[in-house]
Amino acid sequence: MFRPDRLTCCxxxxxxxxxxxxxxxxxxxxxxxxxxxLLSGCGDTYSWGWHVISPSLARGRGNIAFLLSGIGxxxxxxxxxxxxxxxxxLVVALPGLSSNRVARTLSRSxxxxxxxxxxxxxxxxxxxxxxxxxxxxxxxxxxxxxALALCDSAFExxxxxxxxxxxxxxxxxxxxxxxxxxLDKMRFIVLPQAIRRVLPPLGNQFVxxxxxxxxxxxxxxxxxxxxxxxxxxxxxxxxxxxSFLILEYLALILVAAAMVRWLERRMAVAEQTxxxxxxx
Amino acid sequence: MAxxxxxxxxxxxxxxxxxxxxxxxxxxxxFRVKLGEKxxxxxxxxxxxxxxxxxxxxxxxxxSGRIIVDGIxxxxxxxxxxxxxxxxxMVFQQFNLFPHMTVLDNLTLAPxxxxxxxxxxxxxxxxxxxxxxxxxxxxxxxxxxxxxxxQQRVAIARALCMKPKILLFDEPTSALDxxxxxxxxxxxxxxxxxxxxxxxxxxxxGFARQVADQMVFMDRGEIVEAAQPDEFFAAPRSARxxxxxxxxxxx
Numbered sequence: 001m002f003r004p005d006r007l008t009c010c011x012x013x014x015x016x017x018x019x020x021x022x023x024x025x026x027x028x029x030x031x032x033x034x035x036x037x038l039l040s041g042c043g044d045t046y047s048w049g050w051h052v053i054s055p056s057l058a059r060g061r062g063n064i065a066f067l068l069s070g071i072g073x074x075x076x077x078x079x080x081x082x083x084x085x086x087x088x089x090l091v092v093a094l095p096g097l098s099s100n101r102v103a104r105t106l107s108r109s110x111x112x113x114x115x116x117x118x119x120x121x122x123x124x125x126x127x128x129x130x131x132x133x134x135x136x137x138x139x140x141x142x143x144x145x146x147a148l149a150l151c152d153s154a155f156e157x158x159x160x161x162x163x164x165x166x167x168x169x170x171x172x173x174x175x176x177x178x179x180x181x182x183l184d185k186m187r188f189i190v191l192p193q194a195i196r197r198v199l200p201p202l203g204n205q206f207v208x209x210x211x212x213x214x215x216x217x218x219x220x221x222x223x224x225x226x227x228x229x230x231x232x233x234x235x236x237x238x239x240x241x242x243s244f245l246i247l248e249y250l251a252l253i254l255v256a257a258a259m260v261r262w263l264e265r266r267m268a269v270a271e272q273t274x275x276x277x278x279x280x
Numbered sequence: 281m282a283x284x285x286x287x288x289x290x291x292x293x294x295x296x297x298x299x300x301x302x303x304x305x306x307x308x309x310x311f312r313v314k315l316g317e318k319x320x321x322x323x324x325x326x327x328x329x330x331x332x333x334x335x336x337x338x339x340x341x342x343x344s345g346r347i348i349v350d351g352i353x354x355x356x357x358x359x360x361x362x363x364x365x366x367x368x369x370m371v372f373q374q375f376n377l378f379p380h381m382t383v384l385d386n387l388t389l390a391p392x393x394x395x396x397x398x399x400x401x402x403x404x405x406x407x408x409x410x411x412x413x414x415x416x417x418x419x420x421x422x423x424x425x426x427x428x429x430x431q432q433r434v435a436i437a438r439a440l441c442m443k444p445k446i447l448l449f450d451e452p453t454s455a456l457d458x459x460x461x462x463x464x465x466x467x468x469x470x471x472x473x474x475x476x477x478x479x480x481x482x483x484x485x486g487f488a489r490q491v492a493d494q495m496v497f498m499d500r501g502e503i504v505e506a507a508q509p510d511e512f513f514a515a516p517r518s519a520r521x522x523x524x525x526x527x528x529x530x531x
Contacts, residue, residue, distance in 0.1 A: 173339050174376035178390040178442060179365035188389055192380050 031250075052237045053244050063231055067244060070227035074252070077141060077216060077223060078209045081148035085209075086202065088149060089156025094186070096161055107157070114154035120215050123147040127219045144216040152209060159205070163198035164190060196267050203260030207253050214249075224248050287314040289348075290446055290477050291336060296345030298331060305331045306342065307502040311494075313446075318478045320488040320509075323498035324524060329481045332498065333448050336479065337368045350445055366394060369439030373451040375431045377423040383410070383434050384419040387441045394442065402441075409437040413467050429460030433467055440471075447471065449480040483528055489513060497521040 053067070054060035096107030117125075127143040138146070167190050175185040195202075217226035228245040232238045291313040298306040305328045313319050321329045334340040335347060338354050338361055347354045349364045378386050387406035391397045397405065410416040413433040415426075423431055432452060439447060449468065453461040465487045472478060472491040482488065488495060488509060495512040497505040497520070505512065505521045516522045 168376075170372060170374050170376035171378065173370075174372065174378070176339060177337055177365065177368075177370040177372075178438070179362055179394055180390060181362070184393050188393075189378055193378075196380070 046239075048240070049237045050240055052231075052235045052240055063235065064244075066231060067224070067227050067241070067248065070222055070224035071248070071252070073141070073221055073223040074210065074213050077144050077148065077221065078206065078213045080145045081152065081213075082206050082209050084145065084149040085152040085156050085205075088153035089158075090160050090191075092153060092157040093160035093164065096157065097164055111154045111157050114150060115158075117151060119148070119151050119212050120218070122151050123215050123219060126150070140216065140219050140221040143219065144213070144221050148209060148212065148216075152205060155205060156202070159198050159201045160194065163194035166197055167193050199260070199264050199267065203257070203263075206260065207256055210252055210256060211249060287316060289313070290315050290317075290350055291479065292346075292348040293336075294346045294348075296332075296335065296342045296347060298328075298335065298340065298342045305501050306335070307500075309345070309503055311496060311503065311506060313477060313479060313494075315445075316475045316477055317493045318472050318480070318491045319494045319496060320492040321479065321481045321496045321498060322483060322485070322488070322524070323504075326500075327498040328501040329498045330450055333450050333479060333481050336446075336448055337365050337370055339370075366442055367445045368448060369442060369444035369446070370448045371432070371435050371439050371450065371452050373454050375423070375428070375435045375455070377431055377435055377438070379423050382420055382422055383415075383426070386423070386434060387438050390438075391441050406437070406441060409440050410434070412440075412470075413437045414463075427460060428456045429463045432456065432460075432464045436464075436467055436471075446477045446479070449478065449482065451481050451483075453482065453484055485513070485525075485529060497524065499524070 051057055051060060053063050055064060092107050092110050094107075095103035096111070098104060123144065126147040127138065127140065130143070130146070131138050171189055171193070172185065175189045180189070213223055214225035216223055217229060220226065222230075224245060228241050232241050235241065289312050291311075293309055293311050296306055296309045297304065307328075309332055311319070321333065323329050331340055335342045335354075336349060342354075350367055352360050352364050354361065354364060377383075378389075381389070384403060384406055387409065388397075388399065388402035391402045391405060392399060407416055407419065410419055413436055415430055415433050415437070418426055418430060418434075423434065426434065436452075452468070453464050456464065461484070465484060468478075468480070468487070469491060478491075480488075492509040495505075495507055495509050496503055497512070497516070497518070499520050505516060505518045507517070512521070513525070516525055
């Protein structure tokens, strides 16, 4: 039988030593070592019960499928929330940069207020409170998206503000000098450059969003964490199940990070001065 | 290049002053530039010449006095401002090309957005202008792939894309390596010969001698001397202009 609890340092794949060790290999080694430490670090008193999620048992396979079934909601809620929050953040950031004092104050207040609300509190308030004010019913998914998007938008606004402010004044002047209006200037000149620059922090926010979506388990959205909670109640194996949950998030976030890096590479243009010189 | 007295006035500056906080950068500036005329502005750094030229398309606001460009007074009216900016092209010291766009896109953006040209028409116009500044073969490259001189020539072509009636140059060769200054000045001389109305802040006195209809010398925010180029270079009236000229011509 497969016994991952017997895994030790010796199980680190040996071929790694032969080729050039890249950053990716290093990451992999650290991950394997961490997993080994996690699994072997418990004393003799605990008797492991990995069989609850063992792929070689029918029951284990069923449990794994159950745990993984939360992934759809986790990804969907994080994606919807980040899209809304990025748009909201942009809408809040722009007046924050205007010369109009009222617009600046409004933007500033929005950011200060929303970033002081704890995410969990926002989740509870939107799910239990907002329907009473608006006299509508909100399902858990919609409330979850709204709560995450609202909280995150304050941070997105700050990211956009920093990105837009980092664009050289000469770019504004060149656009103004050509006669481009404010919207054209933002759309074609300033934002395309600003967004390239803030892509790393935006990616970071998305990773954070994937993780904080676990808070939605408290209002009953059947995402990854909720699924794990539900299984713990029937299997009484919190250590094994939550360890599995950690690995689920790890896998998700590695994929997300790889996608963000791919996007960064794709959007990188000859803007850098390291670009090849022309045939002079 | 004598300009007839009947030529219309394109830029009329009357008693313009400007303050940065308590510091007065422009003191009661007045001058006129007629259609087809070339005015060259020189003076030591910090004399306010850049601020002055940037007031002409309202990249800076003046605090008092009047600026009338092609019959439109510059004030807070946004529609007037847009009209003036369409008619006034500007070339900057630091080129200020859009680094995320190809050379061609740098040129076609404004005509497509503001003159509603189709992409095909805008690209045809852009290629004509790129040929004129002798850089058509670089159309598909990004600005960072070009030399400084090439970038500045692209910037001139970009300003020309809006078919401006007036071109403003703010120290167009000051950020260039010496061997690239010539190629940019050549393009500017070409434009001058074709009758473009130009106001140019520069220290290139050889160029000034060649194209200027009027020379303006600024120091500490005021116009110290305005004269015909022959007079100005042969015998500047003011001591400050003499000192300035002796310094930059002796090098």
